Amino acid sequence: MKINRSGSAVWTGGLKDGKGAISTQSGALSAYPYGFAARFEGQPGSNPEELIAAAHASCFTMALSLILGEAGLTAEKMETNAVVTLEQQDGGFAVTASRLTLKATIPGADDATFQELAGKAKANCPISKLLKAEISLEAELLN
DSSP states (O other), X not given: OOOOOOEEEEEESOTTTOEEEEEETTSSSSSEEEOHHHHHSOOXXXXXXXXXXXXXXXXXXXXXXXXXXXXXXXXXXXXXXXEEEEEEETTEEEEEEEEEEEEEEOTTOOHHHHHHXXXXXXXXXXXXXXXXXXXXXXXXXXX
């Protein structure tokens, strides 16, 4: 099975004075603004790193839901936050890390099993596989 999903970006102008718009196939984003100021100066708008973070958090959480089900467990609630790090390096910038933080309530789960399954989801979710950055995970079981 092969599934293709798309996102697009439109850009006009130079790096610092230019403006962009991001759209997704689903319509979740439709010509949503992004630009230099949003990426580097904390101004309103989106940026590639937060989109990667949202993708990683959502993919990891769905993967963990699958893995929990395979282990006979069902989460009551899982909240995942991802922080993607963009660093200036010799010759430009690089995304160097994605830090996942998970808080979950999973009836019947013990911490050792939870940590094992969360680690498996971190290693095997499609976005983790896509990223070539260090991926870390902090998982806290709330029972």
